[in-house]
Amino acid sequence: MKVLTKKTDYAIRALLMLGAKRGSYVSAKSISVEQDMPYQFLRGVLQEMIRHGLIVSKEGVQGGFMLAKEPGEIGVRQLIEIFQGTVQVSECMFRKQICANRSRCVLRHEIMRIEQVVHHEFEQVTIGKLLRKLDAAANMMPALTDGEKQESTIVKEG
Amino acid sequence: MKVLTKKTDYAIRALLMLGAKRGSYVSAKSISVEQDMPYQFLRGVLQEMIRHGLIVSKEGVQGGFMLAKEPGEIGVRQLIEIFQGTVQVSECMFRKQICANRSRCVLRHEIMRIEQVVHHEFEQVTIGKLLRKLDAAANMMPALTDGEKQESTIVKEG
């Protein structure tokens, strides 16, 4: 069971980069290189986020992408919904009519309850919050030697 | 985002049927007819549950399947893990090494926290608990007229 697909994963990390470099346009190329994501695939993800009003773009040389909202206003839940669709329990939930099978209904009821819990949790996690955590994590290892810096590169890049 | 795949869905509902008819063997055929599941597909699901010790089978005429455990001991979380694998965040979690990308790590940490919440919730939901709810739901509509009984058939079958 995969909680996040590549698209959502890439989207979140791209947004974190945009959040870290707020005020300037960041190109898809630089994101794809720095975060090790396939360039064209990432571009598709970015365009999807434009369509949803999360980011804006500028064409041409020195163009790129920029957050269109405050980081605290962009929640992981919304990203999951954009790239993976609404959380659903089997197909049952699509039917407007009363649930077809009683045992399925009882089951569905339980799952929906859990769904609410999950939604609530994901709602809390915003790009803003993640950015603060990233910052905190960075500050926790400030005094590295050269050798340790190499290790920290491993932590960052691969 | 699908919480339950068909396999898990079918597994749970098959177990509910076995739970409702405890003490006797129930054939794959009767489950597939009564619960409207594809016969061969269901059989695969049942065999998987045998391998995991949740149910036992008897071959031949009058054969079928029977719970191997108390309904209260069979949790939905276990079923999800059997049929959908452990909950994971993208691929990141497979690597034993320290997480490749710092922002991915921060993200992962948040997701893992939510994962714990989800696990805890699913842990609570057992076949036994669902059976009791099913029972309660059935008792809530005891005095139906013929017309209403037809409706209740819709609720049960389709």
Added chain:
DNA sequence: TTAATTGATATCAATATAGTATCAGTTAGA
């Protein structure tokens, strides 16, 4: 002996996910 059953396994179809390629249009700057 036979029909109803499970065990085991091979195969296929549909869908979702992941990734690539291409071309047109925009723009900063030499």
Added chain:
DNA sequence: TCTAACTGATACTATATTGATATCAATTAA
């Protein structure tokens, strides 16, 4: 004004996952 660095749009391919079907051997109650 030319060019290289960009995005917009879209078509395509590959791979993995999910859902479903088919077949044949072995078992067993009647």
